[in-house]
Amino acid sequence: MKRAFQVGLAVLLFGLALYPTMASGYGIRFMLQLFMWVALAQSWNLISGLTGYVSFGHVAFFGTGAYAAGILVTTHGWHWVPASLAGGVAAVILALLIGYPCLRLKGPYFAISMLGLNEVMRVLVSYFEGLTGGGSGLSFPTQPASVQIYYAMALSALAVTGAAYFIITSRFGLKFMTIREDEVAAEAMGIDTARYKLGAFVLSAFVPGVVGGLFARDTGYIEPISVFALIITITMIVMALFGGKGTVWGPVLGAVTLFVLQELVWARFLFFYQILFGAIIVVVVLLMPRGILGVLQQRYHLPRTI
């Protein structure tokens, strides 16, 4: 069983690596966006699925990365690859700055403080017009590079899923989960919860920053309301939740399912899009809060690592 899974995974990765050689432009852009959502949902999973600290403003890291990379590319002439990595670093710096104070907050207070952070970031970016172009946004003058971005997005998704795998399957990762399970007991058992929380938070910020940079380069244009949009946070949360938060493959499964559904089905109903999305959220929250994998796991006693 495990063997078959590994082989299947290897074949899949191989296929995805070759995909751009035979795909249409649309196909490539479809896939790179899919990878982006996998990376985002999985990143959210690292902080919220594992430690239970619900980040309701995770898009702040995405937007910060997008703008950091955007500024480096447009005004400093950086290549988009190092610029996107720098976007990740910028997100990590932001996470370090706000993580220490905000992670002391509990429950809904942490969630809302993150929401507030995202709003502050959006306003700040709009305000410093000289640097960011303000409300009118930032345009990239360069040529499209979908294939390269395809691989970069794929690597990002792979990296964060790999990190999730490593964390969730290790004793080290269990320590993150004790925070979600019972923070007081974890402290009393000698686990430095403040450090682990901050660690998970920083880890969960890096890839969204990188992916934000890649997204900016791919779309060629960013503006504050598009890269600091609350709906992006919600989408990553719902994807992770739908597949099963706190598991390795749940966020991947959730991101793939919902993204494909979204592109193939709802995109045709643009007018009702939010009604449908709202309905999906309600259904997921009420009927399957543990997600697909969470349910399977409980029913069949599967390990967390599937």
Added chain:
Amino acid sequence: MNVVITPAMVGQVVISGLLAGALYSLVALGLALIFGVMRVINIAHGTILMLGAYTTFWSFHILGLNPYLSLLVSMPLMFLLGVLLQRTFVRRVVDAPELSSLLLTFGISIALVNMAQLAFTSDLRSVEFLTGAFLLGPFAFSKSRVISFAFAVTLSLFAFWFLQRTKLGKAIRATSQSREVAMVCGINVQRIHLYSFGIASALSAAGGSLVAVMVAIQPEMGQVYTFKSFLVIVLGGAGNYPGALLGGMLLGLVEQLSSLFLTTQVSEAVAYLLLVLVLLLRPTGLLGGRST
């Protein structure tokens, strides 16, 4: 800086702050009620405000109803919507982790906003009712703001009286102190939840009807009010209802004062910054709420 700030300007700003603050208090009191009683942050709170504003708009536009009289329509209507939402959805997440209630109410919110877009289009609407201003020495205050202020204060005080003095109000406060104790005392907690959500929605709708004469009405206008209301209850201390009233005034003041020195955009960020700062420095609220 070549802008001179005169005492008259400060006076004007302080009073404008209080005028705006009373509305925040009114709306936030609703959110505080839901949070206090169920520990749920209702992201759809501002959405209900938006629906209240549309109720006023349409009853003014079609029936020619006085916007202030339309409170008599919007409040009961949203009370019913609130009760319905609580009965069908929110009830199920009252004891779930905060993620569930945040997401659920967010889902309800975007669905309602989308419905409003379909039904009313995204055009900006306004109720041209009271224009002009009261002049008072060096100060000028738009009539609609002053009257809305009066309504907001009256309604808030009424709600407050209701919580303090009536049997239902006392039961609501008992439930927000401790659900277990309330249950032991024979209070039907499910019913209290239902009423609280209904009353909270009616308060939010009242806020919507009152802002309808002042600001542009559009389907996405509500979100800001959800956030501001949350800020207000953080300022006042969770579960502290008088705190919500004072918190609203405080927010109005801070916003207006900061708009003296900063652009409006940034003064909005100031509100959020305030939120984060207060959460960090005084997690139980400026006026002290109950600890968890």
Added chain:
Amino acid sequence: MQTRPILEVSGVTKRFGGVTAVNRCSLSLARGKIYGLIGPNGSGKTTLFNCITGLERRDEGEVRFKGGRIDGLKPHQVARRGIGRTFQIIRVFPELTALENLLVVTQGPFEAARRRAEELLRFVTLDRLQNEYAGNLSYGQQKLLEFVRVLMTDPELILLDEPAAGVNPTLLNELLAAITGLRDQGKTILIVEHDMKVVMGLSETIFVLDYGEKIAEGPPGVIQADARVIEAYFGR
């Protein structure tokens, strides 16, 4: 010359608003002994535990462990110095398996930790449930799991908050034997327990709290006869 006490609590006070939960309490524990801490409900036993382990910050007084001040340290720092505790209200990690509950608190070589965890689970007869989520175990089983979880970190001082409540009689005897066994290995143990037979049987010295104050201290026989203790328990 007598060796220095392993734990010295001197003049610790903790207030919650108007309630003084612990009032100028002083205790001194010598290494390698079992102590009991008793008192009516609400007399401040759990709060005193919390002040020792850093979960609550004491308002006054000091706590020394092996001679060093530990009041003011964070709970995990206290734990790292060698104080382990269990909770009155069970605090296992419900969505980790029984085995994971034990592994997660360890450091150092993994294999050794796993062997130790399996051994301890066998000891409390939970070995067949090692891959079950802790949240699915019965109350008594969770209690036992929490007890062995403390042992995983090999603390020198162990604070047990009502370890016997809800554990079935046959297992209880083994549990008590285990506690004496720990003492024989040189550990120091402080037990809060309402079951008088259990505390009186185990402890060499008993402290009695009433309204946050220590009203008596001594061997079980003396305590049982102490007028103030009887008054505290049977009303005044």
